[in-house]
Amino acid sequence: MNENEEFVREFLVESAENLDQLDQDLVALEENPRDPKRLASIFRTVHTIKGTSGFFGFAKLGAITHSGEHLLGQLRDGTIELSDRVTGALLTLVDAVRSILETIEKTGNEGDADFRDLSQTLARVAEEAVAQRQDPIRGDIVVTRLNALSVTQPTVPQAVQPQATIPLPAAALTPLPTAQSAPADSLAVEPEPTQPVVATAIAQPKAPAPAVVEASIRVDVGLLGSLVDLVGELVLARNQLQSTVNSDRPDMLKRPDLLKVVQRIHAVTGGLQSAVMKTRMQPIDQVLSKFPRIVRDLAVTCGKEVQLLIDGADTELDRSLIETIRDPLTHLVRNAVDHGIEPAAVRTSKGKPPAGRLSLRAFHESGRVTIEIKDDGGGIPVEAVRAKAIARGLIGAEEAGSLSDEQVLQFIFEPGFSTAAAVTDVSGRGVGMDVVKTNIEAIGGTVDISSQRDVGTTVRVRVPLTLAIIPALIVTCAGQRFAIPQAYVRELIALRAGSSVAVEGLAGAPVMRVRGRLTPLVFLDSLLDLSVQSSGQSRSSGTVVIVRVDDYEFGLVVEGIASSGDIVVKPIAGLIVSLGFYAGATVMGDGAVVLILDPRGIAQKEMIPARPDHEHASDASTPTPDQYPKYLLCETVLGRQIALPLEDISRLEIFSPAQCEQAVGRMVVHRDGRLTALADIDNMLEGVSEKRSGPRFEASAASSLTAVIVAESLGDVGLRVKRIVEVIQSQSPINSAFCAAGVLGTIAIGGRATEVIDVRSLMPEKPNVPGAPSLSKVSA
Amino acid sequence: MSAVASMMSQSGLTRAVSDCPAPATQRFCAFLVAGRVFAVDAARVTEVLRGQLLTPVPKAHRALRGLLNLRGRIVPAIDMRLRLGFDPARADASHTNIVATVAGEYFSLMVDQLVDVIEIPVAAIEQPTADSEDPSRDSVAAVYAAPSGLIYVLDVDQLVAGISDTGFERNMR
Numbered sequence: 001m002n003e004n005e006e007f008v009r010e011f012l013v014e015s016a017e018n019l020d021q022l023d024q025d026l027v028a029l030e031e032n033p034r035d036p037k038r039l040a041s042i043f044r045t046v047h048t049i050k051g052t053s054g055f056f057g058f059a060k061l062g063a064i065t066h067s068g069e070h071l072l073g074q075l076r077d078g079t080i081e082l083s084d085r086v087t088g089a090l091l092t093l094v095d096a097v098r099s100i101l102e103t104i105e106k107t108g109n110e111g112d113a114d115f116r117d118l119s120q121t122l123a124r125v126a127e128e129a130v131a132q133r134q135d136p137i138r139g140d141i142v143v144t145r146l147n148a149l150s151v152t153q154p155t156v157p158q159a160v161q162p163q164a165t166i167p168l169p170a171a172a173l174t175p176l177p178t179a180q181s182a183p184a185d186s187l188a189v190e191p192e193p194t195q196p197v198v199a200t201a202i203a204q205p206k207a208p209a210p211a212v213v214e215a216s217i218r219v220d221v222g223l224l225g226s227l228v229d230l231v232g233e234l235v236l237a238r239n240q241l242q243s244t245v246n247s248d249r250p251d252m253l254k255r256p257d258l259l260k261v262v263q264r265i266h267a268v269t270g271g272l273q274s275a276v277m278k279t280r281m282q283p284i285d286q287v288l289s290k291f292p293r294i295v296r297d298l299a300v301t302c303g304k305e306v307q308l309l310i311d312g313a314d315t316e317l318d319r320s321l322i323e324t325i326r327d328p329l330t331h332l333v334r335n336a337v338d339h340g341i342e343p344a345a346v347r348t349s350k351g352k353p354p355a356g357r358l359s360l361r362a363f364h365e366s367g368r369v370t371i372e373i374k375d376d377g378g379g380i381p382v383e384a385v386r387a388k389a390i391a392r393g394l395i396g397a398e399e400a401g402s403l404s405d406e407q408v409l410q411f412i413f414e415p416g417f418s419t420a421a422a423v424t425d426v427s428g429r430g431v432g433m434d435v436v437k438t439n440i441e442a443i444g445g446t447v448d449i450s451s452q453r454d455v456g457t458t459v460r461v462r463v464p465l466t467l468a469i470i471p472a473l474i475v476t477c478a479g480q481r482f483a484i485p486q487a488y489v490r491e492l493i494a495l496r497a498g499s500s501v502a503v504e505g506l507a508g509a510p511v512m513r514v515r516g517r518l519t520p521l522v523f524l525d526s527l528l529d530l531s532v533q534s535s536g537q538s539r540s541s542g543t544v545v546i547v548r549v550d551d552y553e554f555g556l557v558v559e560g561i562a563s564s565g566d567i568v569v570k571p572i573a574g575l576i577v578s579l580g581f582y583a584g585a586t587v588m589g590d591g592a593v594v595l596i597l598d599p600r601g602i603a604q605k606e607m608i609p610a611r612p613d614h615e616h617a618s619d620a621s622t623p624t625p626d627q628y629p630k631y632l633l634c635e636t637v638l639g640r641q642i643a644l645p646l647e648d649i650s651r652l653e654i655f656s657p658a659q660c661e662q663a664v665g666r667m668v669v670h671r672d673g674r675l676t677a678l679a680d681i682d683n684m685l686e687g688v689s690e691k692r693s694g695p696r697f698e699a700s701a702a703s704s705l706t707a708v709i710v711a712e713s714l715g716d717v718g719l720r721v722k723r724i725v726e727v728i729q730s731q732s733p734i735n736s737a738f739c740a741a742g743v744l745g746t747i748a749i750g751g752r753a754t755e756v757i758d759v760r761s762l763m764p765e766k767p768n769v770p771g772a773p774s775l776s777k778v779s780a
Numbered sequence: 781m782s783a784v785a786s787m788m789s790q791s792g793l794t795r796a797v798s799d800c801p802a803p804a805t806q807r808f809c810a811f812l813v814a815g816r817v818f819a820v821d822a823a824r825v826t827e828v829l830r831g832q833l834l835t836p837v838p839k840a841h842r843a844l845r846g847l848l849n850l851r852g853r854i855v856p857a858i859d860m861r862l863r864l865g866f867d868p869a870r871a872d873a874s875h876t877n878i879v880a881t882v883a884g885e886y887f888s889l890m891v892d893q894l895v896d897v898i899e900i901p902v903a904a905i906e907q908p909t910a911d912s913e914d915p916s917r918d919s920v921a922a923v924y925a926a927p928s929g930l931i932y933v934l935d936v937d938q939l940v941a942g943i944s945d946t947g948f949e950r951n952m953r
Contacts, residue, residue: 229852236852480836528838570854572847573885575944579839585847585854593835593847593854 004056011052012105015097018045022094023293026087030296033082042090043072049097060110061100067122068093080129084300089125091293092118221319224279228468231269231276232568236591238269280320280468284362284369285313287326291333291360298337305344305355306337312362317369318466324443325371325463328436332373332459333358335433340377340457350454352376368445369465374458380451382408388417409449413437444470444487472567472586474594475545475558478530482558483567483586483596484545490553492561493544511727512555513651514546518632518727520608521555527602528581552603569596580605609729631756632708633725633749638682641725641754643747648711648759652724655705669707669718678707678718684762685742685755715763805899809878810931811891814866817931819924820880820889822897824936829877829888832857841943845890848877855879857888863939864919882940889939898931900924905933918942 025042029035050065068090074080096118103111245262288310299306341347341356348354361372382405389411390397400408411417415434437447445463464470464487471486493514510521521544524530544555567586572595576582583598631643660669660678667678707718734745734756744756807822834846834857843862848855857877861869869875869892877888905922919942921935 232852236849480838530838570852572854573856573887575940576837576840576844576847576856578944579837581839582837585835587849587852587854591849592833593849595835595837595847 008056008104008108011056012101015049015052015101018049019094019098019101020289021045023091024289026090026094027292027296029082030087036076039072039076043069043076046072046093058100058104058110060113060115061097064093064096064100064115064119064122067119071122071126074126074130080126083129086125086129088300089122091297093122219279224276227276228280231273232587234269235273236587236589238265239589240591242266277466277469280318280466281316282319282322283313284315284317284322284371286322287329288313288360288362290326290330294330294333295337295358298334302338303343304337304341306341307355307357309357309359310361311359315362315364315369316465317463318468320468321443321463321466324439325445325461328439328447328461329360329371329373331432331436332461333360336373336375336377336457336459340375340379342378346378364465365462367465368462371461371463372458373461374456376456379453379455379457380409380412380449381453382451385409385411389414392417406450409451412449413447444485469566469568471565472596473545473564474562474567474588475524475543475556476560476562477524477528477558480530481562481588481592481594482524483594484547484556484599485583485596486564488547488549488599490546490548493546493555495542495544495557511652511724512544514555518646518649518652519546519553519555520606520727521557522602522606522608523557524597525559527606547599547603549599549603552600552608554603554606554608556597556599556602567594567596609727630727630729631747631749633728633754634681634708634721635723635725636681636685637720637722639722640682640685641749641752642681642721643728643730643749643754643756644708644719644759645744645756646727648714649708650711651709653707653709653718655707657705660705667720669705676707676709676716676718678705678720679762680720681757684719685757710759710763714760717763719759719762804903805901806905808898808900808931808933810895810898811860811876811878811889812893812895813860813864813891817895817926817929818860818864818891819898819900819931819933820878820936821933824880824882825878826881826886827879828894829879831874832877832888843943848888850879850886850888853886855886855888857890858939858943859890861890861892863943880936882937887936887940889936900926900931900933908932 022042022045025038025045029038029042032038046065046069050062050069053059053061053065071080071086071089075082075086080086096115099113100110100115103109103113241262245259291310292308295306295308336358337356341358342350342352344354347356357376359372359374361374363370363372386400386403386408389395389408390400392414394411394414395403412433413436417434440447440461440463443463445461448460448462449457451457472483473486473489475482475484491514493512510523511518512521513519542557542559543561544557546553546555567588569584570586572582572585580601581598582595583601584596585593586596588594630646632646632649633641633643635641655669655678660667662668667680668675669678705720706723707720708724709718728749730747730749734747742758742762744758746753746755748754808819809822809825810817810819812818829848829850832848834848836846837844837856843859845857845859845862848857859868861867873892875890875892876894877890878894879886879888881887905924908920908923919934919938920932921938922933924931924933
């Protein structure tokens with residue numbers, strides 16, 4: 001019984017592959033209805049399924065495949081001609097067989113579905129097709145042919161193609177074009193382990209070409225996985241062996257033979273590693289081969305003519321990635337046929353050929369795989385997208401006008417951007433595009449879209465070759481190494497004492513200005529409670545790794561960069577993943593385990609605010625619908641919570657008291673070779689409201705002073721605060737009921753009324769005077 | 781019974797049980813933690829390792845001492861002294877890793893010393909009494925009174941579950 005199950009499973013696997021091939025063959029047959037090899041291949045596949053189902057006693061499967069075989073037999077013998085109706089019936093048959101096989105896989109039997117209708121349809125289609133054949137002029141020929149059929153002799157479809165030969169039964173055993181099936185055979189695609197011996201035995205009777213059977217065997221995926229692990233171990237052992245033997249120990253010099261052997265092991269291990277890694281690779285054909293059928297069905301449904309071109313189906317990538325890109329690619333192809341390519345009438349009126357062209361191209365490009373989905377359809381109406389983005393409040397009208405078309409197209413990736421109610425005139429693209437983007441980005445890939453009105457749309461999906469091996473940055477922190485996937489790393493910034501890079505390192509929310517943007521900082525040592533002698537406040541050296549993940553961008557402060565290179569990602573126990581800091585682990589060359597940091601988890605843990613990225617729309621980032629004003633939340637020396645509009649601020653700096661000087665009763669600080677006035681916000685506000693004067697700098701004998709440097713357009717002034725709380729975004733309007741001079745009003749932040757400072761009004765009249773500017777207006 | 785008698789001899793190496801196990805007995809892997817004898821179901825144990833390089837996991841439970849590299853597989857190591865509520869071992873103390881499977885994942889139990897693989901008659905295994913001096917009541921599944929003293933039988937699943945979520949919270953500063 002067990003053995004039987006083994007055979008059934010094998011039958012299911014084989015049949016699933018055959019059905020995929022059938023889909024392709026049938027669609028190809030439509031192009032070239034008299035391709036005898038194609039026909040023979042289809043006939044043989046259906047025949048095999050029929051035969052095997054009889055062997056296992058699957059009656060329904062036997063019945064429908066028998067009807068199909070009959071129809072195919074007439075096609076093959078030229079009794080009937082291929083028509084849409086015949087192809088449709090045959091494709092329905094393939095679907096029915098597939099559904100029965102799925103039921104068998106799940107339940108072990110054929111299930112209750114009734115397929116008698118299908119058998120009848122197939123028979124009727126055959127009859128009708130014959131009748132149709134008889135209809136036209138050459139009734140006599142048909143009679144002859146029918147006679148020929150009855151004695152199962154090969155006939156020549158004389159009237160049509162006198163010179164073409166129809167394959168004899170023997171022709172079924174001649175080699176077929178197997179380029180497509182060969183790579184699939186060589187890799188294990190079945191979810192269940194199977195016995196290679198059994199596979200070969202069953203494959204034999206219908207083997208397309210003996211050479212293929214000998215060139216590839218089925219291998220269990222789990223076995224491949226353990227091979228990869230073992231080779232990884234071997235590489236580590238090799239490295240250790242080398243460091244032992246190559247060390248300058250005098251006794252080693254006496255053993256040149258040993259050195260030679262080690263060298264040999266080194267070379268062989270390297271070769272073995274690369275060969276084993278290749279076993280994980282599969283041709284992208286696994287995905288692309290489904291598209292002829294999908295496109296055909298869609299084109300028929302939409303009433304369009306579509307010509308599909310597939311190029312680079314032999315491009316290889318990791319098998320785990322193949323599964324991940326399947327759905328996103330299907331979605332993009334559907335979009336292209338459904339919304340991109342216009343109906344034939346429209347195309348003709350535009351002067352295009354009636355049949356739309358959809359091309360799928362896969363190729364390797366700088367260590368990644370690019371898949372290009374290109375149609376010559378109507379393109380995406382950029383202006384409609386722009387208008388929709390403004391209407392949905394994703395962007396201001398003014399800003400929208402300044403965006404390039406490419407940037408505007410990025411809005412298509414917004415969640416639910418183009419729902420039916422929203423953009424009926426627009427092509428409808430965008431439904432689910434956010435899902436496409438999310439899925440592709442989850443594996444470290446990118447999606448780019450470009451479109452030209454009436455010329456077409458091109459979507460480029462770029463994915464890494466493999467997930468198992470990723471490029472990573474190895475950083476050090478408190479003596480421990482950590483890996484950060486390079487896909488997240490935007491840039492590295494060295495922190496040096498006295499450098500122009502300023503960090504607001506107070507306990508609240510450390511931030512850093514990177515390329516004009518305030519970037520939150522996360523200190524890895526404090527994040528992970530690693531033992532450090534000093535807190536973040538006096539950190540003056542280290543490296544900031546600017547990390548971007550989804551819409552979060554932050555700087556991860558580490559001690560240093562140890563190395564960068566490819567690492568093998570290993571899974572870690574669930575209880576460590578659930579900590580939220582680590583995505584996995586890897587084994588370094590010295591055999592030590594190194595944890596891989598999870599920037600996404602860290603961003604969530606640290607509650608890094610999501611940031612829209614219109615300025616960098618080309619960086620494959622998604623703008624988010626948060627166009628609300630942003631404020632820097634600070635606590636003043638006297639403990640007052642204030643909000644400063646972010647656009648009025650240029651940077652945050654920390655000064656030591658030694659850098660400050662008293663000048664005419666005011667505090668100034670030497671900064672970049674010039675003097676900047678330092679003003680106490682409490683003083684300024686009170687100076688305005690209560691006319692209480694007297695600088696309060698001495699009030700707290702702090703070891704350092706934190707200053708918010710205002711935007712240069714406003715003046716060379718720093719506002720002294722006790723600490724920076726965070727950068728917030730608030731949609732609540734400014735309540736100007738409590739408006740006072742120097743205060744725009746109040747907003748509620750975290751349930752607390754917070755004064756929004758009118759930085760502009762606090763500034764002196766003539767801001768650009770070098771030296772110590774006058775602060776008379778505010779502190780007099 | 782001979783195995784139990786000899787278990788305190790502490791050779792530190794696994795000793796196979798020569799006599800054929802009767803169906804009325806169960807095999808356990810016995811080890812020493814802070815001078816007491818504990819045991820886990822031998823069927824769950826896959827191998828025993830010594831002296832492994834550990835990579836600490838910051839922010840994890842205190843008893844999760846680190847990750848070790850078991851032929852390319854990343855295995856968390858649980859310090860049984862800390863897990864069972866004893867004082868930590870001296871920094872230079874040697875330890876043995878008993879690798880066990882929990883829900884398809886591998887975990888290493890860091891113990892002071894491996895004692896032996898022992899056979900315990902199923903009938904002699906008792907439920908732990910409510911007020912027994914269990915060092916870590918949450919993971920002690922049973923008690924066996926061997927001639928040489930009490931053996932605490934630990935539940936491997938519970939050992940791991942105990943350091944997953946609630947344990948993590950408890951150890952947060």
